[in-house]
Amino acid sequence: MTHVDGNAVIGPLSVALGADMADAAAVCENCGLRHAIAECHVYLRCPGIVMRCPQCGSVEIVLVEIAHRFEITMSGIAALSVIGGQT
Amino acid sequence: MATRGFQGRARTSDGRVPPGQHVTDDFPVLTAGPTEFVETSEWELTVTDGIVTSTFDWDRLHELPMESITTDIHCVTHWSKFETRWRGVPIEALFDAADVGDFDYALVSSYGGYTTNLPVTDLIDRDAMVAVEFDGAPLEAEHGGPARLLVPHLYLWKSAKWLSGIRLGDDEDQGFWEAAGYHNYGDPWSEQRYASD
Amino acid sequence: MPVTDATRIDRVPVRQRLAWREALVVASVAESASARTLVLGIDGWDEHCAGQHLDVRLTAPDGYRATRSYSLSSGPGEVPQITVERVVDGEVSPFLVDEIEVGESFEVRGPIGGYFVWEPSDAPLVLIGGGSGLAPLRSIWRAAADHPPPVVIGASARSVDRLIYGDELQSLGATVQLTREAASGYRAGRIDRAVLDDLLACAESEVDTTDAVVFVCGPTNFVEHVATLLRAAGVRPDAMRLERFG
Numbered sequence: 001m002t003h004v005d006g007n008a009v010i011g012p013l014s015v016a017l018g019a020d021m022a023d024a025a026a027v028c029e030n031c032g033l034r035h036a037i038a039e040c041h042v043y044l045r046c047p048g049i050v051m052r053c054p055q056c057g058s059v060e061i062v063l064v065e066i067a068h069r070f071e072i073t074m075s076g077i078a079a080l081s082v083i084g085g086q087t
Numbered sequence: 088m089a090t091r092g093f094q095g096r097a098r099t100s101d102g103r104v105p106p107g108q109h110v111t112d113d114f115p116v117l118t119a120g121p122t123e124f125v126e127t128s129e130w131e132l133t134v135t136d137g138i139v140t141s142t143f144d145w146d147r148l149h150e151l152p153m154e155s156i157t158t159d160i161h162c163v164t165h166w167s168k169f170e171t172r173w174r175g176v177p178i179e180a181l182f183d184a185a186d187v188g189d190f191d192y193a194l195v196s197s198y199g200g201y202t203t204n205l206p207v208t209d210l211i212d213r214d215a216m217v218a219v220e221f222d223g224a225p226l227e228a229e230h231g232g233p234a235r236l237l238v239p240h241l242y243l244w245k246s247a248k249w250l251s252g253i254r255l256g257d258d259e260d261q262g263f264w265e266a267a268g269y270h271n272y273g274d275p276w277s278e279q280r281y282a283s284d
Numbered sequence: 285m286p287v288t289d290a291t292r293i294d295r296v297p298v299r300q301r302l303a304w305r306e307a308l309v310v311a312s313v314a315e316s317a318s319a320r321t322l323v324l325g326i327d328g329w330d331e332h333c334a335g336q337h338l339d340v341r342l343t344a345p346d347g348y349r350a351t352r353s354y355s356l357s358s359g360p361g362e363v364p365q366i367t368v369e370r371v372v373d374g375e376v377s378p379f380l381v382d383e384i385e386v387g388e389s390f391e392v393r394g395p396i397g398g399y400f401v402w403e404p405s406d407a408p409l410v411l412i413g414g415g416s417g418l419a420p421l422r423s424i425w426r427a428a429a430d431h432p433p434p435v436v437i438g439a440s441a442r443s444v445d446r447l448i449y450g451d452e453l454q455s456l457g458a459t460v461q462l463t464r465e466a467a468s469g470y471r472a473g474r475i476d477r478a479v480l481d482d483l484l485a486c487a488e489s490e491v492d493t494t495d496a497v498v499f500v501c502g503p504t505n506f507v508e509h510v511a512t513l514l515r516a517a518g519v520r521p522d523a524m525r526l527e528r529f530g
Contacts, residue, residue: 002121002122002504003121003504003528004504004528004529005399005400005526005527005528006399007337007397007399007400007527008353008529010396010397010398010399011302011339011353011393011394011396012339014302014396015302015393020398022396022397022398022399023398023399036399038397038398038399038400039399043118043119043120045115045116045117045118045164046117046118046119046164047117047119047163047164047244047264047269048119048264048267048268048269050119050120052120057120057121058200059119059120059200059263062263062267064264064267064268064269064281066268066281066283071267071268073266073267088306088343088391089343089344089345090341090342090343090344090389090390090391091388091389092379092383092384092388093342093343093344093350093379093383093390094344094345095342095344095348095350095375096375107348113373
């Protein structure tokens with residue numbers, strides 16, 4: 001097993017951020033690619049959830065679920081675009 | 088709410104198994120990124136204390152004394168593996184050859200960008216080594232070959248695969264999982280999984 | 285690369301939809317030697333979008349928990365179902381395939397996902413699944429049954445006894461490849477460029493268009509293999525939806 005798609009972590013990421021991440025997009029800090037969160041390369045077989053850019057492979061988001069808290073580091077993304085707000 | 092009939096993998100309270108761990112016979116491959124494939128002809132390890140910097144290529148590493156150990160290892164994802172056989176260069180011998188000074192902390196780095204932090208005493212006073220063989224054969228890339236750090240008395244995320252650098256200093260900088268919420272030290276027997284433990 | 289403008293899933297607020305709730309096993313269907321479908325009773329279940337998944341959480345008596353994601357294999361209007369393939373040495377899948385019985389329950393949250401989702405449209409559909417990667421594709425072909433687009437299905441399994449949805453695939457005229465066994469009525473070997481060209485040609489001969497949407501789901505190696513072939517065949521990246529499950 002190597003990586004899976006970002007789709008696999010939409011659930012925990014949505015809960016962690018309190019927004020539906022199904023349609024969310026991110027911009028990679030390293031290479032500038034704008035892509036759906038669902039397109040991230042996700043590594044699950046490790047102590048947390050590591051989401052990498054589908055183009056350059058650099059780490060974008062790390063999510064660790066600890067008891068009832070989520071620890072999220074997002075140092076690898078330049079921007080995050082989430083659908084929501086007032087309709 | 089417990090799921091009726093679900094036990095999960097066996098978690099034993101045997102004195103040989105740290106709390107919350109289960110024993111496995113295979114060797115799970117855990118990684119936060121793609122497997123790095125580094126040829127021994129390309130491989131280099133840089134050891135620095137900020138003043139003295141020494142670089143070890145494959146040949147220079149093999150000029151150092153090697154030791155073999157058989158030890159139990161413990162991964163924070165709840166598996167432990169008994170009696171794993173490793174061969175490599177003890178970190179104390181490496182630091183002697185590098186001629187680096189006495190510092191309290193080390194930040195270890197890998198090909199591919201992974202990092203982890205440890206106290207220097209845990210590298211030189213215990214069984215820590217630069218491991219190049221597992222179970223009598225060259226260490227495979229998926230397990231961190233050609234050379235990985237092995238610190239068997241701490242959770243395995245401290246044993247960085249695809250070792251490329253060790254930087255010594257007075258301050259403890261956090262590595263990849265430590266910055267993400269894992270414990271700075273990671274003692275399996277005290278179940279130091281997370282920073283809050 | 286354009287970001288997917290997938291279906292808005294806003295019928296139920298995200299916090300409610302993603303809260304853990306109980307799923308009762310109301311029926312089970314053996315799908316192959318190593319997979320079965322669990323039909324679930326979930327209070328307050330709202331219709332899902334074809335291709336979405338559920339997170340499943342099992343809790344041991346000492347509080348130890350294991351969480352996994354499984355694609356919904358039922359059509360959007362049907363009672364929710366997941367199809368689970370037993371993973372050798374797995375922790376959750378053997379319990380769901382071999383142990384849990386009708387009348388027992390576990391926790392789920394969802395439906396989840398907006399990327400590997402089929403939005404009703406007239407574009408021809410090509411669905412390519414390996415092993416239990418057929419599960420979300422079944423949801424899609426059932427959803428698409430009432431719509432005009434032609435649906436072309438390519439399936440890959442190790443052997444006949446590992447193939448899920450065999451009868452349904454046959455009735456839909458699917459191309460089924462067996463990678464580790466030769467059997468009459470099936471094609472032998474991996475999905476290759478010739479197989480893909482046939483599938484794409486089938487999709488496009490039905491309507492005068494080249495805007496087929498291709499969904500590929502399966503083990504990572506399978507998906508990479510098929511995606512590489514699709515790119516070589518000229519399918520645009522934004523016309524592909526890929527789901528790798530490791």
